[in-house]
Amino acid sequence: MDLKNIAVIGAGTMGNGIAHVFAQNGFAVNLIDVNAGQLDKALQTIQKNFDRQIAKGAATEEQKKNALANLTTFTDMAQGVKEAQLVVEAATENIDLKLNIFKQLDNLAPGHALLATNTSSISITRIAAVTKRASQVIGMHFMNPVPVMKLVEIINGYATSKNVTDSIVALSKQLGKVPCVVNDYPGFIANRILMPMINEAIYSLYEGIAGVNEIDTIMKLGMAHPMGPLQLADFIGLDTCHAILNVLFEGFGNPKYAPCPLLTNMVTAGYLGVKSGEGFYKYEAGSKELVVSDRFRL
Numbered sequence: 001m002d003l004k005n006i007a008v009i010g011a012g013t014m015g016n017g018i019a020h021v022f023a024q025n026g027f028a029v030n031l032i033d034v035n036a037g038q039l040d041k042a043l044q045t046i047q048k049n050f051d052r053q054i055a056k057g058a059a060t061e062e063q064k065k066n067a068l069a070n071l072t073t074f075t076d077m078a079q080g081v082k083e084a085q086l087v088v089e090a091a092t093e094n095i096d097l098k099l100n101i102f103k104q105l106d107n108l109a110p111g112h113a114l115l116a117t118n119t120s121s122i123s124i125t126r127i128a129a130v131t132k133r134a135s136q137v138i139g140m141h142f143m144n145p146v147p148v149m150k151l152v153e154i155i156n157g158y159a160t161s162k163n164v165t166d167s168i169v170a171l172s173k174q175l176g177k178v179p180c181v182v183n184d185y186p187g188f189i190a191n192r193i194l195m196p197m198i199n200e201a202i203y204s205l206y207e208g209i210a211g212v213n214e215i216d217t218i219m220k221l222g223m224a225h226p227m228g229p230l231q232l233a234d235f236i237g238l239d240t241c242h243a244i245l246n247v248l249f250e251g252f253g254n255p256k257y258a259p260c261p262l263l264t265n266m267v268t269a270g271y272l273g274v275k276s277g278e279g280f281y282k283y284e285a286g287s288k289e290l291v292v293s294d295r296f297r298l
């Protein structure tokens, strides 16, 4: 399948990174968001991330110029997807919102277009079922930050055709990524394994077995993880972790996935990690120092 015209829906954390890597690799990218301010912010972020890549010798000024020329922004989905061969949806993680976007996309994108979603946890089969092209719907789960992280977890919905999977695998390789194909069950693979680890780390803190520093240091130095599970949870967003655990809990009906009550309390109180300024650690603009939140000081 010839996939040259790409539309990316949602210009947030993931959408700007996805648009960045497609544009950098010579694809024509239409970046679409309902919020015009978010599109401006995404373009600034893409330029800043290119400058960082250039400083490290991972990209050139020429590549930056060409990539920016490959990018067009839209607030109107109909305009943005009308010539798309592949749409990658990276809008907010909300089931009703995504079902609504895919219903619209089914009417607005050309009949031959493939529809991918970057969802972290929502069933691909369920999203595909609201379209009349379920065999052309697939999960394309990029990791954050997209320009840096090599993995793309590719998720086959129940009805996804083999041709479509093969095309998305080939395309991911063209982006310089390493694709891994998995089937559509709650949490796929990445989050099914990661989230119970994070939840268990939060339980260990909740039960007073060890402090934030101790838990993260044990996993960093003992297991060679680049960051501890509590720091990672702050980075992902505690609300996102909570939502994914609930998808696992409801999807399997197994209490082992139930979010730890401490996590539920933190999310309810608005302590969401990096994005809100405090979670297990405290974050101050301009400071890279890792400071444990006062609430968890022993």
Ligand SMILES: NC(=O)c1ccc[n+]([C@@H]2O[C@H](COP(=O)([O-])OP(=O)(O)OC[C@H]3O[C@@H](n4cnc5c(N)ncnc54)[C@H](O)[C@@H]3O)[C@@H](O)[C@H]2O)c1
Pocket: 009, 010, 011, 012, 013, 014, 015, 032, 033, 034, 035, 038, 089, 090, 091, 092, 093, 094, 097, 101, 118, 119, 120, 121, 141, 142, 143, 144, 236
């Ligand atoms: N943040 C991560 O680490 C991460 C990692 C992997 C996958 N994901 C998944 O990627 C998706 C996006 O997450 P994010 O962190 O970038 O979210 P985000 O909140 O940073 O961005 C979401 C964007 O979607 C836009 N949006 C909302 N409704 C829209 C609509 N109807 N049409 C067009 N745009 C719309 C919002 O304006 C916002 O700019 C989610 O499905 C999430 O689960 C996130």
